[in-house]
Every structure is written in structure tokens, then in C-alpha cells.
Amino acid sequence: MSKVKYYYDSETLSYKKIERKKRRTFKFILLFLLASVLFSFLLVFIAGHYIESPKEKALKRELANLEFQYELLNKKMSQAETVLANIEERDNTIYRLYFEANPIPEEQRKAGFGGVNRYKKLEGFDNSELIINSNKRIDKLLKRIVVQSKSLDEIAVLAEEKEKLLTSIPAIQPVNNKDLTRMASGYGMRSDPFTKQRKMHWGMDFTAPRGTPVYASGDGVVVRADSNSSGYGKHIRIDHGYGYVSLYAHLYKYNVQKNQKVKRGDLIGFVGSTGRSEAPHLHYEIFKDDQRINPINFYYGSLTPEEFSKLLERASLENQSLD
Structure with missing residues (x-):
């Protein structure tokens, strides 16, 4: 039951009942409903954007x-x-x-x-x-x-x-490199240790103490064992046939001579620092039809896929060569 309100009339000195107009009451109700709708809309909007359900x-x-x-x-x-x-x-x-x-x-x-x-x-x-x-x-x-x-x-x-071809192709590392820690510089543009300028490095450098054994990387015939090539110092070249020649440079001394036949893994010489060399190491190159190619692709005979990936990563670093 709604409350009845009165007001005091000073002229008649009595209380009179306040009569609410129907039009005013309708406006009040309409305003209340409109405010409720707006409040509900805002509540839904805020809940939908800022309050996440467990499913969401x-x-x-x-x-x-x-x-x-x-x-x-x-x-x-x-x-x-x-x-x-x-x-x-x-x-x-x-x-x-x-x-x-x-x-x-x-x-x-x-x-x-x-x-x-x-x-x-x-x-x-x-x-x-x-x-x-x-x-x-x-x-x-x-x-x-x-x-x-x-x-x-x-x-x-x-x-x-072509079994003979497989035994002839250079397929192992020319020095003992079990832990792959002797890879010093790879094939590609490198910093020259003497001029400090970038230039093409045509082989791979393996660091090793003087006197470390060097092995033939494939079957073939020794075609050179001398120091008559500029920069290489004492070096050996092995002709493997099929257009392949391997080169081993900066040696301390030889263990083979010209025209000698060798097998893959035979001891052919020892690491040194002769010729244009900054420190004892073996510089190793591969030729195919008189063109130098990257030796990194010729270690399938001695490395697992994981070891090859590790060696490839080391060889790709643009560091300083040793010759």
C-alpha cells in the first residue's frame, strides 16, 4: 500500500492531502524504466568485455x-x-x-x-x-x-x-679430430691473418700441435711432396682419380714420396707451420677437375649426421684463417 503524503495549509490552519498527478507519475515510471535498461546494458557490456567466464x-x-x-x-x-x-x-x-x-x-x-x-x-x-x-x-x-x-x-x-670410386674419393678428415675441436677455419671468405683483409679461403684449417699425424683421405697416388708452391710450404698432393686431388699443406715433414700409392687412412706426413702459416695447423684442400671445392662435403666416411652438422656449423663461421 502506497504511503499518503500531506502538507500544512497556513491559511486554513489544517493538513491537506497531496494529490500526485497521473502524468507526473507516468514520467517518473518511464524515467525509472529507461534508467534500468541503460544500467542493464552497461552491466552486460562490462561483464562481456572485462569479466571472463570459466568456459572463456x-x-x-x-x-x-x-x-x-x-x-x-x-x-x-x-x-x-x-x-x-x-x-x-x-x-x-x-x-x-x-x-x-x-x-x-x-x-x-x-x-x-x-x-x-x-x-x-x-x-x-x-x-x-x-x-x-x-x-x-x-x-x-x-x-x-x-x-x-x-x-x-x-x-x-x-x-x-663403382666401389673403386668410393674408396678413392677423399672421405675422411685428414687429422684425428674425434671431438671436432680442431676445426679452426672453413672454406669461404675469411680474414687474412697477415693483412687482416677479407679474402677467399680455399680450404679448411685444422689446428694441431707440430708432429701430429696427417692421413690420406682416400686411395690414390702421391703426385707431389715438396715445397715448391708459394705459400703452402711443405705439402703433399694425392691424385685420387676421377678428377679428384687432395692437398695437405704447411707440413713439418713427409712420410711418403712422389709416385707412391696410398690407401685411405695411410700416414702420409706430420703437421707443421711451414710456408705462409701463422701457427701449426693443417691446411686441407680438395680439387675436382682442377677446380677447388668445399672439403666439408667429403666427410661422410667418418662422421655421423650429428657430428657432420656440428662440423658444418663450425666451418661456416666467418673467422680468421691461419694461412
Whole structure:
């Protein structure tokens, strides 16, 4: 029951009842309802933007976990692509070259998929572009692996016919480097130790004390064992046949002589610092058809894939050479 209000009339000296006008009452009710609606709207807006429900929190955690897993997947794919690219390069520049097989063109290795849209079923989602790009990347990686696998099958057949070639190609490190700590400088642009200028370093430098044994990296014939080449000091050159020659420079002394036949792993000399050398080390080069090539690709006979990756990382550093 609503309360009745009165006012005091000073003229009649009596209390009179206050009569509320219906129009004023309607305005008051309308204003109250409008204020309630606005308050409710603000409450819903604030709750929707600033207050998370348990379900929303769970979905956010799941989304963050998916983003983290996607980032890990991307890193793993990048690592796989790097390793595969290294294998492909060795396949084209070493294995296929050894067995006189034509290199596989880059466009063939990395070709996409033509024709029907293979990813149509993945369209229409919030993250369709992300999902489609990931699937394309994985599919291309798998195709490259298939191409490389077929290439290695072909190489395996050729290898059976060319066992002599495999024993002749320089395939081991020329000094004992079990822990891979003797790799001082690799093939490529390096700082010259004497002029401090960047110039091409045509081989690999292995640090070792004077007198450390040096071994033949493949079967062949010693064609030089002298100090008549400028800068190399006492050095040995072995002709392995098939266009391959290995060079061992800055030696302390020889253990072979010209025209001597050697086998892979034979002791041929000892580390020194003769010629243009800053400190005792072995400078090692590989020639193919009179052209210098990177020796890093010729250690498949003595290193595991993990060891090769570690050596590759050391050899790629642009540091100072020792000669």
C-alpha cells in the first residue's frame, strides 16, 4: 500500500492531502524504466568485455596452447627443411656427381601441386590461411623427401658398380679430430691473418700441435711432396682419380714420396707451420677437375649426421684463417 503524503495549509490552519498527478507519475515510471535498461546494458557490456567466464578462460588456455604447439611445429619444420636442404646439396654436388648422374633441378625438388585445389576442405575456418599454409609446407617437405629417397635409391645402385670410386674419393678428415675441436677455419671468405683483409679461403684449417699425424683421405697416388708452391710450404698432393686431388699443406715433414700409392687412412706426413702459416695447423684442400671445392662435403666416411652438422656449423663461421 502506497504511503499518503500531506502538507500544512497556513491559511486554513489544517493538513491537506497531496494529490500526485497521473502524468507526473507516468514520467517518473518511464524515467525509472529507461534508467534500468541503460544500467542493464552497461552491466552486460562490462561483464562481456572485462569479466571472463570459466568456459572463456578454458578456451583461452586452449588457444594459447595451440599457438605454442604451432610455433614448435614451425620450428621443427624449419629444422627438417634445413637438414633436407643440406642432404639435397650433398646429393647434387657429391653423390650424383660422383656417379655421373645428372643433378636434380631445384624446381623439380620443390615443385608444388597443380590441378585440383587440395585444400578446399580447409577453407571457411577462422584460421584457414594458417592451416592451409602449414599443410602446403608439410606436403612440399614430404614430396622433397620422396624425390630425395628415389635419388638415393639410384645412387645405391650406381655405388655397387663403382666401389673403386668410393674408396678413392677423399672421405675422411685428414687429422684425428674425434671431438671436432680442431676445426679452426672453413672454406669461404675469411680474414687474412697477415693483412687482416677479407679474402677467399680455399680450404679448411685444422689446428694441431707440430708432429701430429696427417692421413690420406682416400686411395690414390702421391703426385707431389715438396715445397715448391708459394705459400703452402711443405705439402703433399694425392691424385685420387676421377678428377679428384687432395692437398695437405704447411707440413713439418713427409712420410711418403712422389709416385707412391696410398690407401685411405695411410700416414702420409706430420703437421707443421711451414710456408705462409701463422701457427701449426693443417691446411686441407680438395680439387675436382682442377677446380677447388668445399672439403666439408667429403666427410661422410667418418662422421655421423650429428657430428657432420656440428662440423658444418663450425666451418661456416666467418673467422680468421691461419694461412
